[in-house]
Amino acid sequence: MSEILVVGSLAYDSIQTPAGKVSRALGGSANYFSLAASLFSKVRVVGVVGEDYEQKDFDLLRSREVDISGMTTQKGKTFHWEGEYKGDMNEAITLKTELNVFETFNPVLPTHYKDSSFVFLANISPDLQVKVLEQVQAPKFVGMDTMNFWISSKLADLKKVLSKVDVVLINEGEAMMLTGAANGIEASRKVVEMGPSAVVIKRGEYGFVMYTKAEGFFILPAYPIEKVTDPTGAGDTFAGGFFGYLASLNRKPNVADLKEACVKGTILASFTIQDFGVKALSKTTTKDLEIRLNEYKKVFAHY
Ligand code: AMP
Numbered sequence: 001m002s003e004i005l006v007v008g009s010l011a012y013d014s015i016q017t018p019a020g021k022v023s024r025a026l027g028g029s030a031n032y033f034s035l036a037a038s039l040f041s042k043v044r045v046v047g048v049v050g051e052d053y054e055q056k057d058f059d060l061l062r063s064r065e066v067d068i069s070g071m072t073t074q075k076g077k078t079f080h081w082e083g084e085y086k087g088d089m090n091e092a093i094t095l096k097t098e099l100n101v102f103e104t105f106n107p108v109l110p111t112h113y114k115d116s117s118f119v120f121l122a123n124i125s126p127d128l129q130v131k132v133l134e135q136v137q138a139p140k141f142v143g144m145d146t147m148n149f150w151i152s153s154k155l156a157d158l159k160k161v162l163s164k165v166d167v168v169l170i171n172e173g174e175a176m177m178l179t180g181a182a183n184g185i186e187a188s189r190k191v192v193e194m195g196p197s198a199v200v201i202k203r204g205e206y207g208f209v210m211y212t213k214a215e216g217f218f219i220l221p222a223y224p225i226e227k228v229t230d231p232t233g234a235g236d237t238f239a240g241g242f243f244g245y246l247a248s249l250n251r252k253p254n255v256a257d258l259k260e261a262c263v264k265g266t267i268l269a270s271f272t273i274q275d276f277g278v279k280a281l282s283k284t285t286t287k288d289l290e291i292r293l294n295e296y297k298k299v300f301a302h303y
Contacts, residue, residue: 006119006120008028011080016084032240036281037120051077126150130161145236188201198211207220212255229273238268242261
């Protein structure tokens with residue numbers, strides 16, 4: 001098994017959906033990613049939190065054997081995101097982004113992180129993504145995510161990261177915004193022209209589109225869920241399942257591996273959306289995953 005290094009946000013989220021609301025619930029791309037990926041592989045986190053970060057939230061990652069020695073506590077407040085979903089549960093409306101300690105964060109990797117072979121640059125400022133990647137000695141497989149906030153505020157840095165990664169995982173709307181494409185299919189080809197050899201476009205309840213330079217498209221719907229409570233973190237959970245599975249194979253991924261990784265990511269994300277924040281994901285076991293995977297295969301293996 002290879003170890004995965006992840007850099008991303010560690011956050012408190014205030015979220016409102018048609019199913020209810022929560023205030024300052026644990027979130028952040030690195031938390032969702034780590035909880036998902038740790039079902040398959042060992043994870044090392046790089047990130048920063050404020051003095052308000054609660055002990056139980058460190059303990060949650062520790063309980064999944066996630067290496068948190070690269071998580072630093074800085075004077076000030078933890079990153080805070082406030083979002084809302086209205087009608088369209090596939091698109092979050094950002095009400096507030098308070099970067100707080102992330103504004104001055106200068107990531108320095110613990111020495112034992114530098115040999116990581118799988119690296120995931122989760123959703124965070126692209127200049128931090130680059131700073132982390134530059135410290136890894138010889139990464140075998142690198143992935144990244146991003147969002148509209150960074151596309152509109154740090155496009156030049158973002159393009160630099162795009163040119164250095166093997167795979168991009170991104171929401172459909174954000175892929176269209178990044179490339180100027182009119183739909184996800186056109187966007188996927190245009191993302192690949194920016195550097196990576198594969199892109200996975202996440203489409204909420206409609207699943208995903210993967211496009212690889214080697215074999216073209218692979219498209220599937222999401223696992224059908226009737227009652228979506230909170231879609232926050234679905235994308236990061238997808239990425240965690242995707243990367244966690246790939247790292248568990250301990251080889252440079254081929255296209256068949258990437259396809260299976262997409263399915264693992266989709267199934268794990270279906271758990272996240274059934275409760276607020278990380279609540280459902282933190283209770284999900286490999287057994288739950290296996291059961292849902294078998295159901296998914298029954299639904300989509302034939303047409
Ligand atoms: P997603 O998987 O796309 O729903 O990501 C949800 C997570 O992204 C939330 O837990 C937020 O804390 C986090 N987030 C929101 N805005 C940003 C941002 N600008 N940079 C990094 N993380 C963010």
